[in-house]
Amino acid sequence: MKTAATTIINEQEISDILQKYSRPSHEEVRDVLAKAAEMKGLNLQEVAVLTGISDPLQLHELFETANHIKDTIYGKRLVLFAPLYISNLCANECTYCAFRAKNKAIVRRSLSQNEIEHETELLIKQGHKRVLLVAGESYPKQGFQYVLDAVQSVYRARYSDAEIRRVNVNVAPLSADEFKLLKAEKIGTYQLFQETYHHQTYKNVHLGGKKRDYDWRISALHRAMEAGIDDVGIGVLFGLFDYRFELLAMMQHIAELERVFGVGPHTISVPRMEPATGSDVASHPPFPVSDLEFRKIVAILRLAVPYTGIIMSTRETAKMRSETFALGVSQISAGSRTNPGGYEEGVDDDVSGQFCLGDHRPLDEVIRDVAQMGYVPSFCTGCYRLGRTGQDFMDLAKPGAIKAHCGPNALSSFMEYLNNYASPETYQTGIQLIEKTIAGMEGLPADRARKLVNRVKKGQKDVFC
Known part of the structure; x- marks a missing residue:
């Protein structure tokens, strides 16, 4: 019997393609870059060709093509947002995450609705207009209603006469009926990362909880779109498995969404593994991604899915983030905290946060630096x-x-x-x-x-x- 995992992700096809194009010829690379410049996207074989690039001159051509596509479609524009962590309660046992259920090294906390509203007010006071609401995959006694109430609390918050104008949501996979309830709260994008598309690796790093169910997770975006949520966001935690495999698997996932719904994801996130309290795996990624490979990932995605937003978080350093702007990144978080209540506390808390941050700059400094580079910070909704x-x-x-x-x-x-x-x-x-x-x-x-x-x-x- 075929499952969602085998229907959407064909690991043998990916393996065969990667082996065939592990050392592409200069002619093959040039042909793919020429097609990419037409901004009509790339197929699996063409993405595989780009993953095989190692020649410095061809890497330069790859980056230049990505820059051209980014400027043509998005211009010199970067959308800014802030994550709002409302709870670090979690029932899953993900070996790479500080929120994992058995981790005793962090203090557990779920914000009350008043606290959520207050945290939002602090973000509004900074100038934010977009929020990504994030929660561990377990909720207080209210259950999923806690998330729905939290969205309302964010929209209700005011500082002076200002407010948050769009709430995007990153929470555990939902049932179809729950997605309909989430849609009714007027959210923007529903975001969910598969973490790794490689089935055995997924099993190895998810040792307990509902998240261990690969099929339930990979089919979540189908349920979201069936429930009427137009915009969904996907992502991979780079470092868990071979990035070349992950890129091709992501393309298979995108192709399936396009086949069923006529449109793929609105955004793609590219988090790279960073140290997390209580996780040896996070500090020693099984498949570490170098800085050059990371820039290559961003550029390839911009060529492969030219009209899809690419999100860069504050996991990365200010230097790395700035280097990826020209390669395809169109959205960035700024002034982030990854622990519930972090904005009230006013300090980075890498001990209680989900992962260690690489960019600790406040929003105003990020905006000034971005503007000095010639990019327009956007809060548009x-x-x-x-x-x-x-x-x-x-x-x-x-x-x-x-x-x-x-x-x-x-x-x-x-x-x-x-x-x-x-x-x-x-x-x-x-x-x-x-x-x-x-x-x-x-x-x-x-x-x-x-x-x-x-x-x-x-x-x-x-x-x-």
């Missing part, structure tokens, strides 16, 4: 609120029409941040970038951008097109 999600988003993205909205909206949301939250130094850097960016626009996007930014300068908030 316009597409979610105007229904440009799922297939509707892709219908605008693929012909390039979405840029007429995303560019102006990014600038107006950035202007709003500068007006209300920025330090003087960040304000001056930001204003210069906004003027330079608008000057480089043409036609409708330029007119829209100027009008939206001027409205924000006059005191209006939450303006978008």
Whole structure:
């Protein structure tokens, strides 16, 4: 009997393809890069060819192609968000995670709804507009209702007259009925990582709890989309198994979503294993990914799925994060805490957090650094609120029409941040970038951008097109 694991992920096919293209010829690499530049995506064989690149000149061509595609589709724009950990309770035994059930080295905590609202207020005070709500895979006595109430608490929170405008959610796989309830709370993206697509490795690192069920997890995004959640996010924890296998398996997962629903994931996350309290595995990854390989992963994904957002977390250092902006990253977290109550405590807590952070900069410093590099920090949530999600988003993205909205909206949301939250130094850097960016626009996007930014300068908030 075929299961979701064998239906979606064909390990033998992946193995055969990787073996065939382990040492691709220069002609094969050039052909794939030429096709990738057309921004129509790549198949398994073509992705395998790119994983086989080792020649420095061809690596340079790979990175240049990724840069071109990133700029063509997204422009100089980076979406910012913050994770909000509401609980580190967990019933699973994942060997790489500090939240695993038997780990006695961390203090367990689940925030009350009042505490969740307060943590959100602190994020709003910093200037955040997007939150990724995260919970360990076990809940207080309220059960799944705790998550639904938490989403409401985030949306209810206010600081002055500001609020969070979009909540994305990363929680345990749900039943179809539970996904419908989550959809009713007006979430943005539902995010779930398979961690590793390699079946035996998955079994080896998940020693107990519901998460041990590979099929239940890999089929979760199907249930989410069947329940009406248009945007879903996927990811792999790089370091658990061969990154080349994981990339091809991820492509199989994406292909299955596209076959069934006509659209793949809205985002792909690329977390790399970092040390975690109480985990020897996290400190010594079975398949460590070098910095060069990590940049290669980001670039290949940008070529393979050009219209899918790529998320870079604060697991990575500021240097590594900045190096991946030009390779395809379109969303980043900033000022993150990975322990419940971390924003109130105001300090990084790598002991009680899910993993160790690599980038400890506060939001304002991240924004200033990003702007100095020429990238526009964006807090826009316009597409979610105007229904440009799922297939509707892709219908605008693929012909390039979405840029007429995303560019102006990014600038107006950035202007709003500068007006209300920025330090003087960040304000001056930001204003210069906004003027330079608008000057480089043409036609409708330029007119829209100027009008939206001027409205924000006059005191209006939450303006978008």
